[in-house]
Amino acid sequence: MARELLKGNHAMAEAAVRAGLEAYFGYPITPQTELLEHLSRRMPELGRAFVQAESEVAAINMVYGAACTGVRVMSSSSSPGFSLMMEGISYIAGTELPVVLINVMRGGPGLGNIAPAQGDYYQAVYGGGHGDFKSIVLAPSTVQEAIDMTVMAFDLAERYRSIVMILADGSLGQMMEPAELPAMRPVQRQEWDWAVTGAKGRPRRILSSIYLEAQDEEQTNLRLLRRWYEIEQNEVRFKEYYLDDAEFVVVGFGTAGRVSLSAVRAARQMGIKVGLLRPVTLSPFPFAALEELSSRVQRFLVVEMNTGQMLSDVLLGVKNRVPVEFYGRPGGIVPFSDEVLAEIQRISTSKAQPVLDPRKAWLERMTTVVTR
Numbered sequence: 001m002a003r004e005l006l007k008g009n010h011a012m013a014e015a016a017v018r019a020g021l022e023a024y025f026g027y028p029i030t031p032q033t034e035l036l037e038h039l040s041r042r043m044p045e046l047g048r049a050f051v052q053a054e055s056e057v058a059a060i061n062m063v064y065g066a067a068c069t070g071v072r073v074m075s076s077s078s079s080p081g082f083s084l085m086m087e088g089i090s091y092i093a094g095t096e097l098p099v100v101l102i103n104v105m106r107g108g109p110g111l112g113n114i115a116p117a118q119g120d121y122y123q124a125v126y127g128g129g130h131g132d133f134k135s136i137v138l139a140p141s142t143v144q145e146a147i148d149m150t151v152m153a154f155d156l157a158e159r160y161r162s163i164v165m166i167l168a169d170g171s172l173g174q175m176m177e178p179a180e181l182p183a184m185r186p187v188q189r190q191e192w193d194w195a196v197t198g199a200k201g202r203p204r205r206i207l208s209s210i211y212l213e214a215q216d217e218e219q220t221n222l223r224l225l226r227r228w229y230e231i232e233q234n235e236v237r238f239k240e241y242y243l244d245d246a247e248f249v250v251v252g253f254g255t256a257g258r259v260s261l262s263a264v265r266a267a268r269q270m271g272i273k274v275g276l277l278r279p280v281t282l283s284p285f286p287f288a289a290l291e292e293l294s295s296r297v298q299r300f301l302v303v304e305m306n307t308g309q310m311l312s313d314v315l316l317g318v319k320n321r322v323p324v325e326f327y328g329r330p331g332g333i334v335p336f337s338d339e340v341l342a343e344i345q346r347i348s349t350s351k352a353q354p355v356l357d358p359r360k361a362w363l364e365r366m367t368t369v370v371t372r
Contacts, residue, residue: 011147013034013035015147015148016151017039020185021039023050026059026076027081029056032077036052056085064099067092067098068195070196074101075101079107089128090131093162096224098164099163101164101165103124104168104170105167112332113332114332116170116334117170117331118253118254135165136156137281138164138166138282140172144177161227170332228284232284237281237286240289241278248275248300250301250303251279252278252303253280253304253310259335290314290318300322303328305329306328307330324355325355
């Protein structure tokens, strides 16, 4: 199919439709509202379910109910909206249901602003609700990746009976760039052996996240953990750029990773041997790739649109083998590539020394940064 100029939010919405989305429940919140608006037109014209709920709390519980029937179901929101969904997300995880969620992040904490940010990393990667569970989290950096990952998200959700979250940000949701949509898949509802579809001629199926007996709850937690180790074994994804001879490595995801790639290319033209590792799955995280790189490079620079959340996972992967430094722009500010380039130049010309607290060292340097 031909490439066309697509807005990120519209592209993810249409990709979900073409992947066989049968039911969508959501609530408008900037900067993801165009996604909901697109589906408000497309779903009814295809005879599929669309409901603008009265709140994010209502929307996620509608998702929960629809997922119990085995249909492909989705919701989307932005940062404060996802905070309201957390209880329902935990119920979905405890019931072991396949669900796709899209978070187009904005500045926070609190109501924050409507500018692009990456402050929801902890929320998405480390559970996103009470109890012991993890979700698959995908981080696109282009509109084309957002399309491809939306389609993939439904397949992963069903393969592992898991929540799959696409963690985008306001930049990706609002930007327009050429991309190619997939062909329309026919809706083919699977005959899942767990789905609630009516019990005529067979025993009843009961789906619940309530296990009043502690032993039953423990077995559920152990089952989820075994499944997670299977996901870690099979589904780690990342992109590598200029790493063959790299002496320094930048690590960034989503929009921050995209900006960092421009800076890395500029640094290469200046003769600096720097590369980029861009995690595509934030959960499961590419720890093994970082561990391997840490055996042959001098230093890492983590770039994020927050105050250092993925930084924690990079530090775990590097295991103190080499220094790790940080550069962030929180609160809804997207870093310019020349800012990242300046950080690359700084670490390439300074002596590598242990950085006991990368966030604190960055915060001290930020006093010289002019806030845009």
